[in-house]
Amino acid sequence: MDQIVSAPTVEHTSAVFPEGVTLDCGTVLAPVEIAYRTYGTLSAKRDNAILICHALTGDQYVAETHPLTGKPGWWSRMVGSGKPIDTDRFFVICSNVLGGCMGSTGPRSPRPVTGGGTPDAPEPWGTDFPPITIRDMVRSQHRLVKHLGIDRLFAVVGGSMGGMQVLEWAATYPEMVFAAVPIATAPFHSAQNIAFNEVSRQAIFADPDWHGGRYWETGAIPARGLAVARMMAHITYLSEEALTRKFGRRVRPCNDTTGKAAGTLSTFGDIFEVESYLRHQGSTFVRRFDANSYLTITRAMDWMDLGQEHDGEYAGPFVGTGTRFCVISFSSDWLFPTSQSRIIVHALTRAAANVSFVEIESDKGHDAFLLDEPDFDRTVRGFLSGAAEHAGLSRRAAQEGTHAS
Amino acid sequence: MDQIVSAPTVEHTSAVFPEGVTLDCGTVLAPVEIAYRTYGTLSAKRDNAILICHALTGDQYVAETHPLTGKPGWWSRMVGSGKPIDTDRFFVICSNVLGGCMGSTGPRSPRPVTGGGTPDAPEPWGTDFPPITIRDMVRSQHRLVKHLGIDRLFAVVGGSMGGMQVLEWAATYPEMVFAAVPIATAPFHSAQNIAFNEVSRQAIFADPDWHGGRYWETGAIPARGLAVARMMAHITYLSEEALTRKFGRRVRPCNDTTGKAAGTLSTFGDIFEVESYLRHQGSTFVRRFDANSYLTITRAMDWMDLGQEHDGEYAGPFVGTGTRFCVISFSSDWLFPTSQSRIIVHALTRAAANVSFVEIESDKGHDAFLLDEPDFDRTVRGFLSGAAEHAGLSRRAAQEGTHAS
Structure with missing residues (x-):
């Protein structure tokens, strides 16, 4: 892979909170900027808002063309007019997480006050960016929701790290x-x-272009290390069955290093299609994602532990909750296996919460929540529709409303 | 991790075959040196030899202190006097695989004839070492076995890549x-x-100390890349249950980069115990293993496909076989899951082979075959003992014999 300079920057819609957010580590991070997108119309009663929380490498472009990659929104299958999260009925909000690199305050943001550089060209935070937790992400989203004039979310929805945020929302702002x-x-x-996250981080640290996190000084980015991290993570998002179905043992001529004829047995010549696919995943990822954000956000996931402040009792944060939960897992997900969703369900049950649980049969692995799984779509659509009835939402809430921002 | 210079070299017992081996790629690799160790005594009838095949990063030091690491042999639990592979009864052979780095011909060996350097200081093969298959490993072991005066092995035993060699032995020299x-x-x-192997390779390629495979010219080795490869691979050798049991979410103060006080939330300070463990696995591995060997051997595994020359019919290589098979898998092994052992068993059954199959209940993952699993030990002991009866081996064969080498 050639050396890649920093990704191009684009303008994002955002809200700035000058007073900042007090983080779990004790630091007051100020100012805090949260980049976000909304879809649909906020009802007059402001009661139809759904907050969607994105996963590790996701962002706020949930249901529209991504301004950097030109690809469709990461959940455009799920969010839109007539879709399971129906923007004809619901006002959908999605924000880039704190610590991210798509417009929200993160390691790439200018470091105020004490940082180096001149006022005209302040240095980025880099590795001095304070440690962020999933709850810190939720705290900053809470600011945004209030800023949009919403006192109560109809629903919070998210998969993977997004699901961790959903749990922290229900625990922190029930x-x-x-x-x-x-x-x-x-x-x-x-x-x-x-352990997987740690390997990702070590791959980034091992890249000489990381420069101890100060890669902005060189104009290069630790593209090779970040690509290795992404390639490894990508395997964990799929399943053995899915990889076998998609690629099997098919070989494609490559010859990118030796010039040997196609079809010959060689160590560095022909490659398996699954390898070509992974290399592509790695090389496209580094053009849109910041390495220091990757370090910060993977660390936030590692610290996730809802039982920590409750002597390991995961029911602790949910005692007395009035929230209705729909917990969903996928049968072939080995990164966040069904057994871990069951721990959530059992804890919510011990807390006497209103909880439903569905394990979707799928061979697509963890990424199934981003892919075409009709049973999953039906589950989300049905639960949200039924919950909307319980919440007393008008069937056409959005059409009676006014847009909040 | 500090820059590490090449690992110290030690003397190994070996046999040299000047005429070499014709490889699957068509190249005649000559000379071929195979480093090996033996344990126990070859019987007078030369009928009690067991060849043990090692896994990706194993070597010939199966049942004695390793000369480089000072650690016990990698299968000393299984091989020795009175142990499941009983050296009082059997003559045990274990050789370093072709392509390896513990004395057998591999990328670190001097390149004859056409290589650069002077005759006094020939260059190593490096990335020009020919591509090796599992069958090529077996071909070179076949030379060694014949060299030791053995016309028929009582048994061939091995786990993981060692198990691939077992299958190729039965297919090639039934x-x-x-x-x-x-x-x-x-x-x-x-x-x-x-896919996992490819990430390992990309991690090595990404290390600037790899120098396109010519790292011997600099005196440094691609230690960071190789460590990342090992860390990732190590996760795949264990299981979620084993990692949770061993480490859970326990944190140990580290502060190796920031000097922050222990116990504070920070991105680069305290680390989880599982991270410390993985870092240790990575840093000790690079002191004993050669990066170009890692590339060569992982590629050999990738090419393993017993059905390739039989239109995808895995029974093909075993039609008419007289070998008795005992196929063993572990319930929590997700790298080589039981489903893949079942494919072997079904193929052998279609070939009308004599085959037994045992799935051992274990939460230790793929590495269970290297760890304390009494049920596994009993299975190996029982099968070998029973097969020895069928083979008409004396109960004390070794004590009547003469050592072969």
Whole structure:
């Protein structure tokens, strides 16, 4: 892979909170900017808002063309007019997480006050960006929701790290969450998942272009290390069955290093199609994602542990909750396996919460929540529709409303 | 991690075959040196030899202190006097695979004839080492076995890549294998396993100290890339349950980069115990293993496909076989899952082979075959003992014999 200079920057819609947010680490991070997108119309009663929380490498462009990659929104299958999260009925909000790199305050943001550089060209935070937790992400989203004039979310929905945010929303602001849909997630990050994240980080640290996190000084980015991290992570998002179905053992001529004829047995010549696919995943990822954000956000996932402040009792944060939960897992997900969703369900049950649980049969692995799974779509559509009845939402709430921003 | 210079070299016992081996790629690799160790005594009838095949990063030091690491042999639990592979009864052979780095011919060996350097200081093969297959490894072991004066092996035993060699032995030299014990293995390398290997290779390629494979010229080795490869691979050798049992979410103060006080939330300070463990696995591995060997051997695994020359019919290589098979898998092994062992068993059954199959209940993952699993030990002991009766081996064969080398 050639050396890649920093990704192009684009303008994002955002809200700035000058007073900032007090983080779990004790630091007051100020100012905090949160980049976001909305879809649909906020009802007059301001009661039809759904907050969608994105996963590790997702962003706010949930249901529209991505301004950097030109690809469709990451959940455009799920969010839109007539879709399971129906923007004809609901006002959908999605924001880039704190610590991210798509317009929200993160390691690439200018460091105020104490940083180096001149006032005209302040240095980025880089590795001095304070440590962020999933709850810190939720705290900043809470600011945004209030800023949009919303006192109570109809629902919070998200998969993977997005599902961790859903759980933290229900735990931290229970009165603001009517319904919660944590998908393919867990109440804590497992030792195995911490281990995978650590390998990702070591791959980035090992890249000489990381320069101790100060890569902005060189104009290059740690593209090779970040690509290795992404390639490894991508395997964990799929399943053995899905990889076998998609690629099997098919070979494609490559010859990118030796010039040997196609079809000959060689160590560096022909490659398997699955390898070509992974290399593509790695090389496209580094053009849109910041390495220091990757470090910050993977660390936030590692610290996720809903039982930590409750002597390991995951029911602790949910005692007395009035939120309706729909917990969803996928049968072939080995990164956030069904057993971890069951821990959530059992904890919510011990807390006497209103909880439904569905394990969707799928061979697509963890990424199933982003892919075409009709049974999953029906589950989300049905739960949200039924919950909307319980919430007393008008069937056409959005059409009676006014847009909030 | 500090820059590490090349690992110290030690003397190994070996046999040299000047005429070399004709490889699957068509190249005649000559000379070929195979480093090996033996344990126990060859019987007078030369009928009690067991060949043990090692896995990706194993070597010939199966049942004695390793000369580089000072650690016990990698299968000393299984091989020795009175142990499941009983050296009081059997003559045990284990050789370093072709392409390896513990004395057998591999990328670190001097390149004859056409290489650069002077005759006094020939260059190593490096990335010009010819591509090796599992069958090529077996061909070179076949030379060694013949060299030791053995016309028929009582048994060939191995786990993981060692199990692939067991299958290739039975397929290539059926008349020379009385019994075969392929453990935690597969008749082909799956798309997911190729994908993991590819990430390992990319991690090595990304290390600037790899220098396009010519790292011997600099005195440094691609330690960071190789460590990342090892860390990732190590996760795949364990299981979520084993990692949770061993490490859970326990944190240990580290502060290796920031000097922050222990116990504070920070991105680069305290680390989870599982991270510390993985870092240790990575840093010790690079002191004993050669990066170009890692590339060569992972590629050999990727090419493993017993069905390739039989239109995808895995029974093809085994039609008419007289070998007795004992196929063993572990319930929590997700790298070489039981489903892949079942493919072997079904193929052997279609070939009307004598085959037993045991799935051992274990939460230790793929590495279970290297760890304390009494049920596994009993299975190997029982099968070998029973097969020895069928083979008409004396109960004390070794004590009547003479050492072969």
